[in-house]
Amino acid sequence: MNDEVSDRDDDAPVQEARLWQGNGWTARVIKNDDDDGWAVAMYKDGESEPALVGPWTMGRDKKNPKPLDVNAFHTLVKTASEVIRRHEQQLHAQLHKSTVVSTEQGELKITLDIVPDEDNPYAVLTAIDQMGEQVAQARVQPTFKLSPSSAMTWVENDFRAPR
Secondary structure (H helix, E strand, C coil): CHHHHHHHHHHCCCECCCEEEECCEEEEEEECCCCCCEEEEEEECCCCCCCEEEEECECCCCCCECCCCHHHHHHHHHHHHHHHHHHHHHHHHHHEEEEEEEECCEEEEEEEEEECCCCCCEEEEEEECCCCCEEEEEEECCCCCCCHHHHHHHHHCCCCCCC
């Protein structure tokens, strides 16, 4: 029975004036290095870098930070989650591009997917027909610029990998 109680205690969320944990996040109120004020850093569980750092309100004594509370924590979680979501969308947009070209056989969707491997980055060009079937695929340099004209050139060259 004691083991069950201690297990539950270990999993209980931390809810202190300057540290809150829960819902996969940790909020930590920290001294703001830039001025005399305070900041709050939001960490997603398992991450060493904060997803969000922002100013934090001073308490009534104008020296110490206002304590964290449930409403502030939920707002911070929502804001930090949105920051991560936007970052993921931006990264996806940088690594995955597409365009459409018209051919005698119909329209082809041409996609470029960059694989940011640290040792050997590359990209993959893929041609997909109107039925969703892959027509061709070629490995290209990760610096390849996909545009309607570069896609059309690839199609006109019988899908040979551009150099």
